[in-house]
Amino acid sequence: MASLQSVKEGGFLTATLDLALPFEAGKWALESGVEFDLSHRGILTITPPKVSALTKDIIVSAGVHGDETGPIELVQEMAQSLLQGKLVPAHRLLLIIGHPQAINVHTRFIEENMNRLFAERNDETNIDRINANQLQYAVDDFYQKSPLLTLHHDQALPDRWHLDLHCAIRDSVHYTFAVSPYSEKTTRSGALFSFLQQAEIEAILLSSAPSPTFSWYSAENYGAQGLTMELGKVARLGENDLTRLAPFAEMMQQLICSDTLDVSWDDSATNVYRVTRSLAKKSDDFSFTFPSNQANFTFFEHGKLLAQDCGVEYYSLEGGEAVVFPNPNVALGQRACLLVQQTDVKFGEQVTVAK
Numbered sequence: 001m002a003s004l005q006s007v008k009e010g011g012f013l014t015a016t017l018d019l020a021l022p023f024e025a026g027k028w029a030l031e032s033g034v035e036f037d038l039s040h041r042g043i044l045t046i047t048p049p050k051v052s053a054l055t056k057d058i059i060v061s062a063g064v065h066g067d068e069t070g071p072i073e074l075v076q077e078m079a080q081s082l083l084q085g086k087l088v089p090a091h092r093l094l095l096i097i098g099h100p101q102a103i104n105v106h107t108r109f110i111e112e113n114m115n116r117l118f119a120e121r122n123d124e125t126n127i128d129r130i131n132a133n134q135l136q137y138a139v140d141d142f143y144q145k146s147p148l149l150t151l152h153h154d155q156a157l158p159d160r161w162h163l164d165l166h167c168a169i170r171d172s173v174h175y176t177f178a179v180s181p182y183s184e185k186t187t188r189s190g191a192l193f194s195f196l197q198q199a200e201i202e203a204i205l206l207s208s209a210p211s212p213t214f215s216w217y218s219a220e221n222y223g224a225q226g227l228t229m230e231l232g233k234v235a236r237l238g239e240n241d242l243t244r245l246a247p248f249a250e251m252m253q254q255l256i257c258s259d260t261l262d263v264s265w266d267d268s269a270t271n272v273y274r275v276t277r278s279l280a281k282k283s284d285d286f287s288f289t290f291p292s293n294q295a296n297f298t299f300f301e302h303g304k305l306l307a308q309d310c311g312v313e314y315y316s317l318e319g320g321e322a323v324v325f326p327n328p329n330v331a332l333g334q335r336a337c338l339l340v341q342q343t344d345v346k347f348g349e350q351v352t353v354a355k
């Protein structure tokens with residue numbers, strides 16, 4: 001079947017991954033008035049039948065790492081329901097399956113980690129860089145050409161969201177958690193945190209420095225309520241237990257199909273962490289003092305030796321620190337782990353770390 005027809009019938013993921021089939025762009029509408037624009041392989045823009053000042057510009061991306069398949073299956077399920085008219089969106093959507101080439105060979109990336117290629121446009125010397133540039137153009141196009149901009153008469157920006165869905169490589173004290181990228185812009189709204197709590201996401205990690213990730217790109221460049229979502233653990237396509245992500249899938253459907261979401265917050269219901277340090281791998285001598293499969297959010301009391309790198313030793317700080325994303329095999333100069341401490345937040349229009 002032609003790839004465009006396959007997408008129209010709900011096969012967004014199948015068509016995206018079938019690299020033997022030449023890509024066919026296309027625009028079409030359902031009787032409901034929902035409009036679809038398949039502009040590139042794995043990049044689908046969906047426009048609701050009507051827009052208002054309450055309409056959001058929402059990006060949901062998955063497959064930026066090819067072996068993180070649970071979120072890919074969630075995006076496919078959402079795309080299928082929208083394409084078949086079973087769901088009617090209330091907001092503008094950009095659905096992205098980010099790295100078909102890596103997904104097809106079940107690997108995190110081909111030559112370099114695509115989720116470190118969003119600081120700027122990249123020289124297109126490999127497929128990871130080509131894809132990262134294409135995703136940057138897609139985000140730019142989606143937010144910059146939004147019809148909502150005229151609705152707000154350029155006074156205020158539309159409510160922009162970007163959920164970049166990932167899985168963790170290893171076990172985690174928290175099965176689901178969200179990483180809020182650092183930006184000087186207002187990208188940590190009470191509505192975003194309330195959404196996470198209602199989606200039963202177990203923890204939120206507040207980054208304290210910029211990072212060249214996909215969610216950071218939208219937060220920093222467009223003030224989007226951006227998150228990297230860690231939804232379970234890596235597994236093969238079709239071998240994920242999506243029931244554990246049901247509350248999140250349900251809240252994503254509410255986010256996409258409801259004009260507005262209830263906003264509430266219970267300090268005791270969600271663990272919030274702030275990033276105290278990000279350890280970069282400075283040499284091939286870098287090593288951790290704990291096993292490479294150490295679970296995310298493992299806590300180390302104050303004064304424990306965590307890692308060493310060419311004689312430089314890293315000890316856990318006063319109050320202790322927990323480790324997140326420990327990976328001694330990253331490329332030189334890249335992040336080998338995050339170190340975090342639990343924190344309290346002041347909930348409001350924007351959420352801030354309580355002093």
Ligand SMILES: O=C(O)CCC(=O)N[C@@H](CCC(=O)O)C(=O)O
Nearest residue numbers: 115167168169170179213228325
């Ligand atoms: O489990 C791991 O070690 C990595 C899982 C993953 O891909 N995480 C993202 C987090 C990005 C961020 O810090 O926002 C990544 O490493 O790209």
Ligand SMILES: [Zn+2]
Nearest residue numbers: 065068166167
């Ligand atoms: Zn990932």
